[in-house]
Amino acid sequence: xxxxxxxxxxxxxxxxxxxxxxxxxxxxxxxxxxxxxxxxxxxxxxxxxxxxxxxxxxxxxxxxxxxxxxxxx
Numbered sequence: 087x088x089x090x091x092x093x094x095x096x097x098x099x100x101x102x103x104x105x106x107x108x109x110x111x112x113x114x115x116x117x118x119x120x121x122x123x124x125x126x127x128x129x130x131x132x133x134x135x136x137x138x139x140x141x142x143x144x145x146x147x148x149x150x151x152x153x154x155x156x157x158x159x
């Protein structure tokens with residue numbers, strides 16, 4: 087068996103504690119949704135802060151939506 091090279095994060099440890107007990111499928115789904123919502127809100131807040139720091143406007147939003155941003159490998 088391969089040994090773990092990277093220690094677990096504090097979040098991973100906390101989740102292991104939570105999931106050490108049996109959890110029903112509906113509860114598991116609710117927990118997943120709560121985690122997704124939490125991280126989505128964090129991402130949106132960071133994006134809002136960056137948006138404000140750049141002083142971007144609704145016109146910038148439209149321009150960004152029309153531009154091609156992918157880079158070739």
